[in-house]
Amino acid sequence: MNQQQVIGRTVRGTLGATMARAGRRFLSSLPALFGVLVFTFLLMRVLPGDPAVFFASGPNASKEDVELIRKQMGLDKSMPEQLALYLYDVGRGNLGRSMMTGQSVTKDLRERLPASLELTFTALLIALVSAIPLGVLAALKPGSIIDHGVRLFCALGVCVPTFVSGLLLIYVFYYLLGLAPDPTGRVDVFTSLPPSRTGFLMIDFLLAGDIEGWWAALKQLILPAMSMALFVIAPLARITRASMLVSLGSDFVRTARSVGLSRRHVVVTYALRNAILPVITIAGIVFSTMLGANVLVEKVFSWPGVASYALDALLSSDYAPVQGFVLLMASLFVLVNLTVDVCYGIADPRVSIE
C-alpha cells in the first residue's frame, strides 16, 4: 500500500466516523425534539379561548356550528388521540393556517425563513471574523493594552441589549452620518427584487447579475447583522482568548517554536487549530442565542423574517404561526448541533475516534 492510499483510507475513515457520530447525535436529539412537539401541542391546548369558537365565523356562530367545527378539528377526541393527530399533521408538514395572512403556516414560514437565516448567518460571520482575531491578539499578549481593551469590550458587549444597540446604530449611521438607508425591510422601495431562487437576497442578486441591487440589499443587511453580532462577539472572543492561552502554553507550541517555524505558522497552524474546538462549541450556543435575538432585531429593523411573523401573530392571538415558529426553531437548533458535531470531526479528527 503506498502512502497515498494510506492517507485516502484515513480520510475516509475519519469522515465515516464523523458521520456515524453525527448520526448518533441525531438519534439522541430525537427525544428532545419529541419533547418540543409535546410542548407546542400543550401550548396550543392551554391557550386562552376555545379554538373552535375562534374558527367559527365570529362569536355569534350557532352552537351547532361550533360543535361541527369542534368535530372537524378533532377537539372532541381524547388528549392522546389529539396528540397523535397533531403529530400526524406535523409529520405531513401541515402546521395549520394563519388567520393573519390566510395562508398555510408552512408556506408563510418557508417564504420568510431565508430572510431570517440570511440575517443570522451574516451576523455569525461578522461575529466570528471579529471575535477570533480579537481573542488571538489578546492571548498573544496577555496583560497588554490590547488584552485589556478586548476584555473591556467583552464586559460591555454582553450588557447592551440587542434592541438598544440596534437603535443606536440606526441613530448614528442613518440619522447622524446618513450612510445607512432607511432601516425598514430587506431592500429599499426603489430596488426591484431579483427572481427568487434561494430566497437569500445576497445570492439571488448575484445570480441575477444585479450588482446595484446586491449593494442596496447589503446596505440594508449590515446594520441589523451588526447589532446582532455585537452581542455575541464577547463570548466568542473570551473563549478564543482562554483556549488560545492554554494552547500557546503547551509543549507542542514550544517545540514548533524551537525548531524555528515562522511565528505565523506557529500561531495559526499549530496553536489556533488546537484551540478551535471550544470556540466551535460556543459558536453553536451563540447561534441558538441569535435565533432568539432575531425576534428583537427583526422588530427593530422591520425585517420580514420568521421571528417578526411569529411576533405579529402572537400579539394578535393567532397561535398556529407561533406554534410553527417554535417548532421550526427547535428543528433548526437540532440541525445546528449536528453541524457543530461535523465541524468538530473536521477540526479535530481525534474526536471521532472514541
Place this chain on the structure above:
Amino acid sequence: MTSTALRHSIWILRGNPLTGVAAAGVLSLIFIAIFGPWIVPYDPIASNVSQALLPPSAEHLAGTDQLGRDVFSRLIVAARLDLAIAVSAVSLSFVLGAVVGSFCGYAAGRLDRTVGRFVDVMMAFPLFVLAMAMVAALGNRVENIIIATAVINLPFYIRFARAEVNVRRNLGWVEAARSSGESHISVVLRFLLPNILPAMAVQMSLNLGWAILNAAGLSFIGLGVKPPTPEWGIMVAEGARFISTGRWWLVAFPGLALMLAVLCFNLLGDGMRDILDPRMRT
C-alpha cells in the same frame, strides 16, 4: 478562620477594585429601587404635551418623551419594577433549581437521567423564544413574565446544583452524616445544600443581569408590562419610533440604565467568584 477569609477577600478586592465599584453600584440600584418614587423631580406618568420631546437640559436631565413626561424620573421609578421582575424570577429558579438539582446529583440514578433529559429538552431551544411562547400561553401579564424568565433560567440552576452536589455526594462528611443516621432528605437539605450555596450565589448574581435583559426584551416586544407603566424595556420600545428623527435620548438613557444594571451584577458575580473559587480567577 473568619478573619482569614476576610483578609483573603480584601486581598482579592485590592487586586480587582472593580468588584467594589460593582457592589456599590448594586447597592445604589437597590436604594433607587426602594426610594425611587420619593426622590424623583417629576411625576413619572403625568403628561404635559407642551413640553413634549425636549432634549436633555438642566431642567429635564434626560429630556422628555412624546407625552412630555420626564425621562429621568421615569428611569428612576422603573428601577423598582425591573429589579423586582429579575430578582423574583431568579429567586424562583434558584430555589427550585437548587432543590431539584441537589436531589438529582445526590440520587444519581433514574431520577437524575429523567431530569437530565428534561433539562436537555429545555436547553435544546432558543430560550428567548421559549419565554415568548410561555407568556403567550399563560397570558400577557407581569407575573407571567416572571414565571417565563424563571423557567428559562431553571435548567442552568439544575445543572449547576447537580454538578456541585455530585462531586460531594461521597465525601467524608456526607458519609459521616449518613452513617450517623441522617435521612437522605436531611443529608441533601441540611448538609449538601448549604455547602453549595456560596457557589450558587455567584451563579445568581451572574444570572440576574441576564434575567434583566430577558425581561426587558420581553417588554420591548410588547409582552408583559403595559404602557404607561415606566419600565426600561418598554421605554426603549416607545422611544424606538423617534430614533430615525434623531430623538436619541428616548432610547439611549433607558439603554444606559439597562447596561449599567447588568454590568454591575456581572462584575459583582465575577468578583464573588474570584473570592470563592481561586481556580476560576481570570
